[in-house]
Every structure is written in C-alpha cells, then in structure tokens.
Amino acid sequence: MGLLMPHFGTIIWMTISFIIVFLILKKFAWKPILNSLKTRDKSIEDALLSADRTRKEMQKIQADNEIILAEAKLERDKILKEARDLKENIINEAKQKAVEESGKILDSAREALKAERLAVVKEIKEQIAGLSIAIAEKILQEKLETSNEQKVVIEKFIHDLKLN
Amino acid sequence: MIEGKVIKLVLAIFALYLSQNTLGSDTTGNLPVAVQHNAHAENHSADGHGKFEAGKFMFEHIEDAYEWHILSWKDNHISVPLPVILYSREKGLNIFMSSKLKHGHAEYKGFFISHEPPHENRIVERLGNGEIVAPLDVSVTKNIASLFVGIIIILTIFLSVAKAYNQRPLQAPRGLQSWVEPMIIFVRDEIARPSIGEKKFEKFMPYLLTVFFFIWINNMLGLVPIPPGGANLTGNIAVTMVLALFTFILTTIHGTKVYWGHIFNTPGVPWWLKIPIPLMPFVELIGVFTKPFVLMVRLFANITAGHIIAMGFLSLIFLFGQMNQLFGYGVSVISVFFLIFMTFLELLVAFIQAYVFTFLSAVYFGMAVEEHH
Numbered sequence: 001m002g003l004l005m006p007h008f009g010t011i012i013w014m015t016i017s018f019i020i021v022f023l024i025l026k027k028f029a030w031k032p033i034l035n036s037l038k039t040r041d042k043s044i045e046d047a048l049l050s051a052d053r054t055r056k057e058m059q060k061i062q063a064d065n066e067i068i069l070a071e072a073k074l075e076r077d078k079i080l081k082e083a084r085d086l087k088e089n090i091i092n093e094a095k096q097k098a099v100e101e102s103g104k105i106l107d108s109a110r111e112a113l114k115a116e117r118l119a120v121v122k123e124i125k126e127q128i129a130g131l132s133i134a135i136a137e138k139i140l141q142e143k144l145e146t147s148n149e150q151k152v153v154i155e156k157f158i159h160d161l162k163l164n
Numbered sequence: 165m166i167e168g169k170v171i172k173l174v175l176a177i178f179a180l181y182l183s184q185n186t187l188g189s190d191t192t193g194n195l196p197v198a199v200q201h202n203a204h205a206e207n208h209s210a211d212g213h214g215k216f217e218a219g220k221f222m223f224e225h226i227e228d229a230y231e232w233h234i235l236s237w238k239d240n241h242i243s244v245p246l247p248v249i250l251y252s253r254e255k256g257l258n259i260f261m262s263s264k265l266k267h268g269h270a271e272y273k274g275f276f277i278s279h280e281p282p283h284e285n286r287i288v289e290r291l292g293n294g295e296i297v298a299p300l301d302v303s304v305t306k307n308i309a310s311l312f313v314g315i316i317i318i319l320t321i322f323l324s325v326a327k328a329y330n331q332r333p334l335q336a337p338r339g340l341q342s343w344v345e346p347m348i349i350f351v352r353d354e355i356a357r358p359s360i361g362e363k364k365f366e367k368f369m370p371y372l373l374t375v376f377f378f379i380w381i382n383n384m385l386g387l388v389p390i391p392p393g394g395a396n397l398t399g400n401i402a403v404t405m406v407l408a409l410f411t412f413i414l415t416t417i418h419g420t421k422v423y424w425g426h427i428f429n430t431p432g433v434p435w436w437l438k439i440p441i442p443l444m445p446f447v448e449l450i451g452v453f454t455k456p457f458v459l460m461v462r463l464f465a466n467i468t469a470g471h472i473i474a475m476g477f478l479s480l481i482f483l484f485g486q487m488n489q490l491f492g493y494g495v496s497v498i499s500v501f502f503l504i505f506m507t508f509l510e511l512l513v514a515f516i517q518a519y520v521f522t523f524l525s526a527v528y529f530g531m532a533v534e535e536h537h
Contacts, residue, residue: 003227003468006402007286009249009302010228013311014406021315021378026370029322033348034369036329043334 132158216486218479226396226471227285229306230262230277234391241267244391246309250275252289252299262303275299307403310395314382322377351376351522359526364533368526371414375407376522383467383514387507398517399467404460411525412456419532426531427452455528459521466517470510477503 136154224233232244245263252258258273268277271290278288278296289299304312325344332338337345356365356372382398397403425431427448429438437444477499485492 003223004401006405007228008300009305010307010400010402011406012302013304013308014403017311017315018374018378018406018410021318022371022374024319025322025374029326030370030373032326033322033329033344034352034366036333037345037348037352040334 128161129158132161216479216482218476218483221479221482222472222475225394225475226399226468228400229285230265230287230303231267232306232309232391232395243267244309246304246306248275248287248303250287250289250299250301250303252297254289254291258299306395307397307400310385310392310397311382311403313392314378314385314397317385318377318381321381347377348373355519355523355526359523360530360533365526367418368414368529371410372522372526375410375525376518379407379463379521380515380518383517384511386467386471387510387514396468396471399464399471401460401464404463407463407521408456408460411459411528412453414525415455415528415532416452418529420534422534423532455524459524463517463521466513470506470513473506474503474510477506 133154136157230248231246233241234244235242245261248258248260248262248265250258252275255273258275260272264270264272265275265277265287268279268285270276274290275287276290278284278286283298286298287301287303288296290296321340321344325340328338328341351373352365352369355376356369359365360368379398385393386396386398388394428445430444430448433444481492481496481499484495
C-alpha cells in the first residue's frame, strides 16, 4: 500500500464514520454540553452581578442606618432637652403658684383676722357702751338723780372713748 | 494572560519547527529510500528470512494491513484477523476473514495480497483470463478497526459527559467532566471565538470540537504500543484527506460574498494583476485548495514521522543486535531511553497537531464568514 496514496476503502469508511460520529456528538453531546456551559456561565455572571448589587444595597442601607441613627440621637437629645425644660418650667410654675397661693392664703387670713378684729372691737365697743351705761346708770342712780346735765356728761365720755 | 501567550507562542514555534522538520526530511530522501528498501526487503523475504530489515519493519507498522499483528515468534505470527470486504466485477461481493490469506502467503477464491507495484500490499484479484486487477476494496483493515476503537472511546467519553451535564445542571464539573470541560472551553474561547468572531462561532463549534477530539484521541491511541492502540490512523493520508475535505467543504459552503470577492477581485491590488491576465485571482484560487491540502499533509506527516522515529529507535536495537548480541543489549538501553523521550514528545505533538488542525480550520471558517469591515 503506498504511503502517500489515499486508499479508496479507507476514505469510504472514514467519511461514513466521521459523519456518523459528528452527527451523534452534535446532537447528543455538543448541544447539551455547550448549552449547559452557556447557562452556567450566565448564572455565574448573574450571581456575581446580583452579589455586587446586594453589596451596594447593603452599603446604602448602612449609610442610611447611620443617618437615621444620627437623626435619632439628635431627636433624643432634643426630646431630653425639652423634657428638662418642661421639668424646670413645671417646677418654676409650681413654685410661683405656691408662692402666689401662700400669699393669697396669707392675705385672706389677714383679711379674716382684720374682719374678726373689727367685729370683736365693735362688740367690745358695744359691750363697753352697754357696760358703761350700766355702770353709769348705777353710779348715777346712786349719786345723782336723773338729770340732763349728768346725761350730757356721760355722752361726752362715751364719745371720747375711741377704741379704734 | 502574558504567561498564557508565551506558552502559546512557544507551542506554535515548536509545532512549526516539527512540521518543517518532518516535511523536510520526508521529501528530501528518507521516504523514497525507505520505500525502495521496503520493496527490496519483500524480495528478500520471499527466498529466505532471518535478516532484520529496518525499513520493512518500520513500514509494516506505519502502513495499513488486513490483519492486526500482535506478535511474531520465529515463524509463528499471532495476529487478529479482520474482515475483508471486496466487490469484484467477476465474482460480485466477497466477504471473508483475512486469516484465509495466511498473512499474504495464500490465495483465496482468486484473491491474494500483491507484493509488487502498482498494488503493493493490497488485495488483488486473478481474473479468469489470468489478468490481475484490483477489486473494489472496502475491507475493515487495521486502520479502520482502530478507527472503530477510537470512535467507541470518543462516544463513550462524550455521551457520558453530556449525561453528566444533563443530570447535574449548573454545578461544578466532576470526574470526566473536569478533564473534558477545560478542553471544550479552550476550543471555544481560544480557537473558535477569536478566529471566527463572536457572532458566528457557535455554528462551527460542533465540527471544531469533533475534529479536535477525534484527532487528539486517535493520535494518543496511536501512541499506545499494544493493540487496540498503535495503529497509524491519523498518519494515514486517506484519513487526513477526509478531515481536510470536510474543512474545505464547510469553508466553501459558508463562504460569503466578501470571501469570494476577496478571491476573484482582491482589494488593494493593482488592476493590471487582474486584467487582462487574471494573475491574482488564479493565485488566490490555488490558495483555496492549498489550504486544506496543507492541513492534510501536516497532520499526516507529523504523526507518521513520530511513528517512524519510534520504530527507528526500536530498529536500532535489532540492527546492532545482528552485529553482536551484547551490542544489541547495550544499545537497547539507550534506545528505550530515547523511545520514552520520544513518546512524551509525541504526546505533546498529539495535542499540538489536534490544536493546529482545529485552529487552522477555524481560521479558514473565519475568513469564509467574514463580513465587510
């Protein structure tokens, strides 16, 4: 067999075999293999992309969180300050009110005392007047007989007797 | 990336060197001398045996045969007979086992193996009138049997791998998949995609993958020294011719207007090279045919050269052993060492040649489907 001369039988067998192998491999091997390689590549790419996206989102959320935290801190401080102010206000007001109240109470007590005293004085005056009259009557009954001059003198005494 | 490019460059230079080397040595004398030697050896063996003929030894291995020779011990030949399928005009279809021919020493139904040109080592037929003609011969020879073995291996590997992909979608490769997948991705991303282009490479992937693995696995099968390996299938010119022919047909079928325009009206060339004598179109048209021709010769020459070298080292042992038995034992050590070295080199060549054939096919497809730029 010549080394450089292609033999007819070999060509025939080779052609038929190669075509059959090619068709079988194309349908049952290359198609599923290439397809699954492609889908796997794509899924890996997608996974990487989504991981990247998630990381970015996480970063954003973290940044947001920090902002929210800072805001919350500010809010808290504000609330605390307000509360402190309010407390002071309340205390101050209470103090003021207490002072006012105590003043009022004192005033009214003073007023009542004054009225009481007046009433007492008035009563005492009346009683003194009555007593004086009675005393005067007794004295006059004993020493003097009813006379206008004596009555005038008594009146004058009473009038001069100013207790208040 | 840079490392990969350097490796690729080294491989490419290496492949070029090998192909140059083997082509050169084949055409400049080795081959004719060896063939002459072979014919000479046949004459010798007819009248007596015992003398070791290196050329005969080598070419018996490299060439195709009707039986698969395993072992010879003195005059006993152990070989696997293969079916012979012949169609003769006189006797019609004849199918019989090659053992009927007694290793080329017997005639069966008028069929025998010729020992003379023009049908040397081929089955010829003695017609009724004494005329000797070659019948239509589609026998399952050693190479065809090796082809079937290779096909069984290829189908087993890739069908099971495909099954694995179907059963475990979107998961990391395992077992055979891990060996096959980098190769498939290599063919896809390093050969097809850059040579053909992003848009059209998918159409050619099945062919490129089939060719790549077909050549590679059969190359490696040829390196296995014991049957069912060891046949010189990818170093058979008919086999490489069929492969190159498929590349040629696919290139021609898929040729775009731009491709044919490039051939018949090459742009950027002075008009006087096209009219009145169509010099450039002629040169370009020759190029269309030389491309597959070169594919055919390169694969054939590289693989055959590898087998010749391996057989050469083995022959050395027996040649020296003929002079002096002790000398033969001494040389065997060196020979075996070189044989091992060559086998590793051939393992590399097996891959490189599969790569080069696939890569050049992809480049030709890329030229054929090129669009205007």
